[in-house]
Amino acid sequence: MKIIALNGLLGYGYSEIGLKNAFAQNPDVIGVDAGSTDPGPYYLGSGKSFTDMGAVKRDLSLALPTAIERKISFIIGTAGGAGSAAHVAILLGILGEVAREYALSFKMATVYADVQKDYVQDKFEDGKISAMGNLVLTKESIEQSNRIVAQLSIEPVIKALDKGADVIVCGRLCDTAIYAAPAIRAGYDPGLAFHMAKIMECGSMCSEPLSASDVMLGEITQDSFTLTPMNPIRKCTVLRVAAHTMYEQTNPYYIYEPDGVIDLKNSVYEQINEKSVRVSGSVLQPASTKTLKLEGTREAGFRTISIAGINDPNTIAHVDEIFDGVKTFVAENLSHIERGDYTLRMRKYGATPSDIANGCEGNLGVVLDIVGATEEISTAVCAVARARTLHYDFEGRKSTAGNLAFAYSPSDIKMGPVYEFSIYHLCEVEDTMECARIVYGGYKNGKAY
């Protein structure tokens, strides 16, 4: 079975020659991952995407019409960047545009991964939720969560394929499920399928030169899988493939999936030609208790920042003293704002005083970073702190006209709501489908039904 990964993330682009070569391989499936928690909690929290929709449309438009015409299954994981219903809706909008413009006809399954708070509270009370690190779950933090999704695994994708879907748009989905599901459904070894999927899900990151923005072919057989980059400028090497296996993982020998652990202790990597690496020996140890990873966010206030440079070495030498004074001044002068209703930080970027070569000119970047309970609070604190930092006087100061070089007017930037992860926990499930909801539909000559 031949499976294509368009790239590491829908909207990151890929080469046209890579796609052309991929179609020449007559693949059975084309997959693409469209999301991640790597960019932080904001995107799940806000319901927005971190990729540009024009770029997403380009990546879809080049590949989808040919895939439909040639009956190649098309699977998209973690739609819209974070995989909630709001994110799935963004992707379905773009997909609809492509379907209309090319008058496409296809059967579609949409897999939702949204989880209700009540479900999480019940699991929490039953002791079915376990921590994965330094994030503590409480009844309150569940209640405060504004959006919760489950990282679904292969089962909903397999079900959608069974139902005859040509295009499968998934909400939050384990990256590996995109590529492992069709292979496992076709009867291939799940250990090999998951290991192949883990390496492919970043596109051509396992090749030389590496790129998350290019096309990769994974071919699975009864006892091995082979990876081949589709852009002729790239090649897979044993070193790259084995090294990429451990990328972003906490353990190079085990890949943890809802269905079990992929044991890579006996994996063998072989260079079979100039461009391709064959892998064998990876084994799935099925989990006795199945788990799904839950991800949730909550609002943590509103942020306003001000960015400036300090060039005067004497000012740089006094910067901590200045900022301590500014914090005291803000607390005194904004006494109508509760001290607990904002955090005021100064982030410093650049040279320390000892790095200043000639003693005359330094370059320290500072960001005044305020998170307030409301936007009014963060904006008010930023305005006072910025003005006070600009004019703060200190012993031996010669630059009495100002301490900060602003590149921008306005100097203060409202960044809107701030979100934080409230949930990143493992949840024991009876059935890995219990957080999945599949909706079937499709397009006929570019019209949705």
Added chain:
Amino acid sequence: MAKLIDTARILRSKNAGPLYITFDIMFDTRGQLDTALKVINEKLIADLYDVAEQDVSIIPYEVVNSVKVTIPRANVSGDVLDNDIYGCQQHVKMACINI
């Protein structure tokens, strides 16, 4: 004695989910890896990154002459106090380890 950054072919850090930072230290030869493994231990990493020793994971990955080190993040990704969402600049504290 040499600095880790000069001996290692790759020295990188990356978020592994929002709760962990993982470091990949790759060498050209098995000999270099073995030399590094004599120095890189839980106490050294715990002191460098201000985490508890029992929270440090060090796993040699000999197939690519590498060692993987993983620690919990001091701040969850994107928390108000976090300063490196992708965790990809956290390796520099290891750069000057003498091996």
